[in-house]
Amino acid sequence: MSLPIAGSTWFDGRVPNPRSHRGPTFADLLKQRGDSHEASTSQTLPSIIRDRSWTDEDGTVWRMRGGDQPARKTVEHLLLDPEVRVLLIADLRPVDVALKDRAGLWAEVRQYYPEAKRREPGDHTDFAVAEFRDSQRRSLLVIERHC
Structure with a gap:
């Protein structure tokens, strides 16, 4: 049995989400701190x-x-x-x-x-x-x- 590759199908028909096991994004952390004025719409810092x-x-x-x-x-x-x-x-x-x-x-x-x-x-x-x-x-x- 081979391991699934990103974008391939799991044995039960689900497509794996490559972000499913990652922690919060930097924008998410900024939102939690209350610095979301630009982080929520952009990946660049002010x-x-x-x-x-x-x-x-x-x-x-x-x-x-x-x-x-x-x-x-x-x-x-x-x-x-x-x-x-x-x-x-x-x-x-x-x-x-x-x-x-x-x-x-x-x-x-x-x-x-x-x-x-x-x-x-x-x-x-x-x-x-x-x-x-x-x-x-x-x-x-x-x-x-x-x-």
């Missing part, structure tokens, strides 16, 4: 950088500047500026990064910046960085962590 604009909790609309990641010097300058809001998105929710925590964040992000592509085997971490501006020319630095 991304402020990919969307190129973001409206914050106060209704301020932020629009991305440029197309590529800013130069390292630009990022360092923005991180040091107390007038610049910095958002880290690591768990689907934007978190404001306090001025005192920015140096530590940059130490981690800098390792993955395009010019420094030295990774340990099995390290799939990546960061996307972008500068945004609002209508009053204030700056926002968005850092997205992808694993």
Whole structure:
């Protein structure tokens, strides 16, 4: 007797469902957590950088500047500026990064910046960085962590 192949018929006439023994999908897990606003209709995760604009909790609309990641010097300058809001998105929710925590964040992000592509085997971490501006020319630095 041979084992059934996906798409073949079982001995009782049922067609096997290849997903029947898998756990919940990532979208299902997001729904359980309450993060289903986009996960229920799409397999891609929300991304402020990919969307190129973001409206914050106060209704301020932020629009991305440029197309590529800013130069390292630009990022360092923005991180040091107390007038610049910095958002880290690591768990689907934007978190404001306090001025005192920015140096530590940059130490981690800098390792993955395009010019420094030295990774340990099995390290799939990546960061996307972008500068945004609002209508009053204030700056926002968005850092997205992808694993």
